[in-house]
Amino acid sequence: MKSLKGFSRLELASIIAEELRSKGIDVVLSGGSCVSIYSSEKYVSKDLDFIDISLKSNRQIAAAIRSLGFENRPKNSRHFVHPDTKLTVEFPAAPLTVGDEFIPANAVHSISTEQGTLKLLTPxxxxxxxxxxxxxxxxxxxxxxxxxxxxxxxxxxxxxxxxxxxxxxxxxxxxxxxxxxxx
The missing domain is CATH 1.25.40 (Serine Threonine Protein Phosphatase 5, Tetratricopeptide repeat)
Incomplete structure (x- = not known):
């Protein structure tokens, strides 16, 4: 199991996004963690919500994130935990939308870190x-x-x-x- 201790939210999200991308799963971070990143942690979310814009199956997503040491909680859900972080990882259903507005894959923001590139909602x-x-x-x-x-x-x-x-x-x-x- 890969150690995920000591990484910031942005770094952890980048690690997860890169691992998923290496397995053909393209994700965009949404929700409260975007607020945390954009506010320099003035707001602290307790999870990372990734929308799978490649539309892979739950089984494919679970297998990919388990390769980092995450486990389903509860079993067979789209929620994952890891012993090295208090942040849970969730995969809300696609498509990537805000209200009724669809967000195209080419309309997201990207941030590069030493751990990889993270796609997330624009501000x-x-x-x-x-x-x-x-x-x-x-x-x-x-x-x-x-x-x-x-x-x-x-x-x-x-x-x-x-x-x-x-x-x-x-x-x-x-x-x-x-x-x-x-x-």
């Missing part, structure tokens, strides 16, 4: 992802996360406005802008 799509969780699951913490990313990185407000209109969340867009300006 703009990370904001949309967090806002979708706020609007559709009433997770107030996700609204704060969206603001945190928007304050930490340049985002495309035009894209976010169009996304809000497509999601029928125009009032939410005004709330987002107000909070962004007053934070």
């Amino acid at each position: 703009t799509d990370c904001v949309k992802d967090r806002l979708a969780n706020y609007y559709y699951f009433r997770d107030n913490q996700c609204f704060d996360q969206a603001i945190l990313v928007a304050k930490s990185h340049p985002i495309d407000l035009d894209s976010i406005e169009v996304w809000h209109a497509n999601e029928k969340q125009q009032k939410g867009y005004q709330e987002f802008l107000k909070r962004l300006r007053t934070s």
Whole structure:
């Protein structure tokens, strides 16, 4: 079993992404860990959510991540744990979307580390992802996360406005802008 002790979130995610890529599985990091990375860990997520954009089977994903020493918890789920890290690894269902908006594979951000390259949502799509969780699951913490990313990185407000209109969340867009300006 490969030791994964001492790696940062970004490094660990890069190790996992490279291992999966070596087995023909292309993943994009989404969710709270994107917020953690973009906010320099001001928000700390407890998991790494990878969306498999190569559309491999659960069995193929499980075999690939087990090669790093991860185990299913619970068995036969898309959730994995490793004794060297408190971060769990999850594989939410594809496709890669934020709300109803599909994110093409060529529209993601990449970060290179010594451990490899990690694909993740862009800061703009990370904001949309967090806002979708706020609007559709009433997770107030996700609204704060969206603001945190928007304050930490340049985002495309035009894209976010169009996304809000497509999601029928125009009032939410005004709330987002107000909070962004007053934070």
